[in-house]
Amino acid sequence: MLLAALHAVEKVYGEQVVLADATLELRDGDRVALIGRNGSGKSTILELLAGLEEPDGGRVFTAEDVTLAHLEQDPRFDEAETVVEVAARAFAELDAMEARLSALEAAGLDDPERFQRWEHLHATFERRGGYARRARRDAVLSALGFAGRHDQPVRQLSGGERTRLGLAQLLMAQPDVLLLDEPTNHLDVEMRQWLEGHLARYPGAALIVSHDRAFLDGAASRTAEVSRGRLRVGPGNPSAFRAARAEAERLQAMQRANEEKERDRLQAATDQMKRWAGQNAKLHRRAKAMQKRVERFEAEMVEEVERGERTLRFAFDADESGAIVLTGEHLTKRFDGRTLFEAVSFELRQGDRVALVGPNGAGKSTLLKMIIGQLPSDDPLGQVRTGARVRLGYYDQELRGVNGQNTLFEELLQRMGDVEAHNALGRFLFPYEAQFKRIDDLSGGERARLSLLDLTLGRYNLLVLDEPTNHLDVEMIAALEAALQAYEGTLLFVSHDRRFLEALAERVWEVRDGRFEAYEGDWGYYQRHARRAGVGGAEAATGQNGRSTPGEAATVALPARRGPSRWQLERRLEALEEEIGAAEARLDELSGQLAAPDALDASLVAELVGGADGPPPTQAEVLAALGAKHARLEAELLQLMEEWHDITERLSAA
Numbered sequence: 143m144l145l146a147a148l149h150a151v152e153k154v155y156g157e158q159v160v161l162a163d164a165t166l167e168l169r170d171g172d173r174v175a176l177i178g179r180n181g182s183g184k185s186t187i188l189e190l191l192a193g194l195e196e197p198d199g200g201r202v203f204t205a206e207d208v209t210l211a212h213l214e215q216d217p218r219f220d221e222a223e224t225v226v227e228v229a230a231r232a233f234a235e236l237d238a239m240e241a242r243l244s245a246l247e248a249a250g251l252d253d254p255e256r257f258q259r260w261e262h263l264h265a266t267f268e269r270r271g272g273y274a275r276r277a278r279r280d281a282v283l284s285a286l287g288f289a290g291r292h293d294q295p296v297r298q299l300s301g302g303e304r305t306r307l308g309l310a311q312l313l314m315a316q317p318d319v320l321l322l323d324e325p326t327n328h329l330d331v332e333m334r335q336w337l338e339g340h341l342a343r344y345p346g347a348a349l350i351v352s353h354d355r356a357f358l359d360g361a362a363s364r365t366a367e368v369s370r371g372r373l374r375v376g377p378g379n380p381s382a383f384r385a386a387r388a389e390a391e392r393l394q395a396m397q398r399a400n401e402e403k404e405r406d407r408l409q410a411a412t413d414q415m416k417r418w419a420g421q422n423a424k425l426h427r428r429a430k431a432m433q434k435r436v437e438r439f440e441a442e443m444v445e446e447v448e449r450g451e452r453t454l455r456f457a458f459d460a461d462e463s464g465a466i467v468l469t470g471e472h473l474t475k476r477f478d479g480r481t482l483f484e485a486v487s488f489e490l491r492q493g494d495r496v497a498l499v500g501p502n503g504a505g506k507s508t509l510l511k512m513i514i515g516q517l518p519s520d521d522p523l524g525q526v527r528t529g530a531r532v533r534l535g536y537y538d539q540e541l542r543g544v545n546g547q548n549t550l551f552e553e554l555l556q557r558m559g560d561v562e563a564h565n566a567l568g569r570f571l572f573p574y575e576a577q578f579k580r581i582d583d584l585s586g587g588e589r590a591r592l593s594l595l596d597l598t599l600g601r602y603n604l605l606v607l608d609e610p611t612n613h614l615d616v617e618m619i620a621a622l623e624a625a626l627q628a629y630e631g632t633l634l635f636v637s638h639d640r641r642f643l644e645a646l647a648e649r650v651w652e653v654r655d656g657r658f659e660a661y662e663g664d665w666g667y668y669q670r671h672a673r674r675a676g677v678g679g680a681e682a683a684t685g686q687n688g689r690s691t692p693g694e695a696a697t698v699a700l701p702a703r704r705g706p707s708r709w710q711l712e713r714r715l716e717a718l719e720e721e722i723g724a725a726e727a728r729l730d731e732l733s734g735q736l737a738a739p740d741a742l743d744a745s746l747v748a749e750l751v752g753g754a755d756g757p758p759p760t761q762a763e764v765l766a767a768l769g770a771k772h773a774r775l776e777a778e779l780l781q782l783m784e785e786w787h788d789i790t791e792r793l794s795a796a
Contacts, residue, residue: 143170145190145208145319145347148373152199153186160186163329164200164373168319168367172347175362180587180615182350188212188321189348213316213325217308219296224291228307229279232314236272239263244464268733271316271345274776279314281780285336287502288308302328302502313340320348325613326357330502331638343783353616354641355380380492380616394444408436409717454571454621456594460631463529465492467514467604467632474521482508485521486658490653492529492603495633497647497665505655506636507608512646513634514606516581535602537593537610546582550592553581557599570595586613594622602766603631611639640665711789718786725779732772 146168153161160183168174168191176184189195190202192212202277204210219228229236246260249722283289286306299307303329320341326334338360340551341348364373365383375382412432464545466489471488482505490496498506511517512527514536528534540770544553550572556562567577570591584592590613597605605626611619623645626633637643643665648660650668661668679787 143203143205144168144203144393145211146170147203148187148190148197148200149203150200151190151197151202153183153190153195154198155636159371161197161368161373162371164368166373166375168347168349170318170347172349172364173344173362174347174366174375175358176349176351176356176363176366176385177366177616178368179379180585180613185323187366187368187373188323188351189347191319192321192450204310208319209314210319210321211315212321213312213323215305215327216325217304217311218300219304219307221295221297223296224293225283225288225307226279226294226297226350227298227312228730229292232311232515233275233279235315236267236270236275239267239270240272249321252361264335264729266354268458268772271338271776273772274780275314277314277777279779281311281784282313282340285578288335290435292521300350301665306333309337316345320346320349320350321351321479322352323349325675326352326354326638328502328581329638331499331640334638334640345632352643353611353614353619354639355616356424356644357617397444398446399782401439405439405443408432408439412436429510429795454569454591456569456621456625457597458535458598458605458612458625458629458631459601461531461601461628463492463532463603463632466490466529467492468529468534469496469527471525472515472521473506473509473512473525473526474483475512475517475525476520483657483658489662490604490631490632490634490660493630495646496635496651497643497649498634498636498651498653499638499643500653501670504655506653509653509658510606510608511635511636524746532655533602534598534606535597537597537605537607541581541589544581546580548581549578550584552580553592554595562582566599567596587615587618590614591618598625603761604635605629605631605635607633607635607637609636611637611642711793715786715789715793718782718789722782722786724778725782729772729775729779732775733769735768 143169146162146372148166151161151164152159154165165185165389166187168173176187178184186195189212190197191204192210193202193204201489207351243260243263246256246263249256251257251260266275283292286309287303288294288310290308296304296307309325325337328336334354338357341350341361348361350358350361360379361381364375364377365380366373367383367387374387376386378386388406411436412429413430415425419429468488468490470486470488474484475482486509499511500506508517512519512524514534515526519525550567551560556565557563558566564577565572572588572591576588579588581589581592590610595609610622614622615682619639619642623642626646633646635646647665649663650665652659652661652668661671663671672674
């Protein structure tokens with residue numbers, strides 16, 4: 143079923159053509175990745191479908207009774223409300239439906255017209271998951287970091303937490319079409335993996351913009367790419383789409399080269415005939431016919447492969463440091479009576495590539511700032527010692543210490559000549575006119591590029607990067623990866639981008655639940671060992687209190703506690719599939735009973751309403767009992783499906 147679409151849409155801002163003849167269809171079950179450079183028009187497409195923008199040409203279509211919801215990056219909530227009260231607003235329409243159902247039932251369903259209205263409304267209520275909405279609320283809030291925080295006031299939430307709450311509210315509402323603009327912002331690795339699985343099971347369609355390549359590859363079944371105002375749509379996730387496009391362009395270029403060779407041969411023969419013709423009218427006519435043949439051939443040649451957009455290439459040059467780069471001892475930090483980490487000790491050696499990971503709020507950025515000297519340790523013995531010849535470069539997306547009133551060009555002019563400044567900015571994709579923009583007016587992506595440019599100028603042999611992929615588009619992230627892979631210095635970074643972690647991490651430090659663990663292996667090693675130690679994290683060989691022992695880094699070679707074996711997980715998976723099938727069959731049976739309550743067996747009616755004694759139950763009582771049973775079964779089915787997804791994830795990573 144076609145849910146929403148753009149048909150030959152045009153959109154122009156000033157003199158810039160953002161979209162030209164753009165067509166995109168969203169059908170039931172679609173998971174479409176929308177890709178393209180920052181500023182290419184991805185957000186505009188989402189806003190057009192959401193009705194927040196009007197097209198300058200063409201048509202935006204939404205099917206009758208289809209609901210669309212657009213994820214806001216800066217949602218506005220009532221500051222006095224709690225988390226659960228904000229979440230409950232996702233069910234406003236379902237709550238209203240339930241109230242109308244109750245009113246119809248109270249009025250009696252003996253009237254055929256009233257029963258028909260009830261039946262239609264009930265089918266809609268059931269299709270939209272009305273009976274399972276509270277179970278869905280609890281599952282989504284828990285997955286997005288709000289377990290045990292239902293009564294927390296919104297005014298106490300950080301900006302990232304508000305964005306996550308907005309995403310939770312959107313997912314709970316279950317619109318027919320999800321329009322997701324950077325849904326992975328402010329999500330840690332585990333939350334991203336959960337969202338990926340949730341979208342795979344989502345009952346409607348989704349159009350997704352994200353710079354997390356692993357997330358998009360896992361979530362999408364089709365890809366739409368916007369570039370230079372044109373929208374291209376193809377099957378497969380973004381990696382498959384790009385591979386298919388590259389192969390098609392390779393074949394097109396090969397064909398074009400062969401055709402150009404043939405055209406040149408024909409033109410050479412034609413030119414030779416013209417030289418031979420002299421005053422011979424017959425040869426002139428032949429030369430003229432040959433020229434027309436060349437022109438016809440040129441008209442039928444395949445188009446030249448369109449040159450791609452400028453790509454960014456840069457390098458981090460570094461002077462050699464001493465063998466020991468950093469040593470940390472007794473690093474401790476507490477906030478409001480909560481211990482983020484305690485007695486953390488580590489050693490960072492020349493050439494190390496360490497990823498610092500953990501859930502949101504665990505203390506990663508805090509530890510990073512303590513390591514670079516921006517925060518003190520709460521333990522008076524805590525210290526970080528810097529090794530010989532170490533030059534530390536810190537990726538600061540906030541651009542602290544930079545005069546925001548300066549233009550980009552003025553900022554670089556303080557460190558180099560004007561020609562060098564223009565060239566350096568140009569290498570980082572700042573066109574000439576943009577080089578005179580004030581730093582305070584830069585977008586998130588532009589600020590990120592300026593921060594990276596700054597790091598390339600200092601010959602730093604220790605790079606400390608806090609979420610460097612935020613605000614970068616996919617091409618920029620790939621360029622950063624390539625530069626860091628070629629980098630000969632020492633790297634310590636925080637990231638939630640799985641592809642980035644896989645490409646760069648050779649060791650992993652984890653901060654979780656007040657503990658610090660060091661894994662002497664890459665991202666894949668960490669994933670395997672963390673999963674064996676329990677969902678979400680790892681138990682390590684540390685002191686008895688679970689903290690790293692003062693004076694040495696905690697290391698994990700083998701987990702201290704093993705989870706279920708692969709055989710046990712596979713057996714449980716088989717059992718779950720049977721339980722899910724049985725639960726779905728019972729739900730189908732209950733749906734049939736709800737549609738025809740008059741046909742219920744008397745013994746079943748007695749079982750539903752609590753016995754055969756007393757007057758026979760009213761139809762409203764029977765329907766209420768059936769609805770309650772249906773809600774319990776839907777909640778059970780949801781839990782079974784979540785467990786099934788978790789086990790399949792664990793098996794795929796084992």
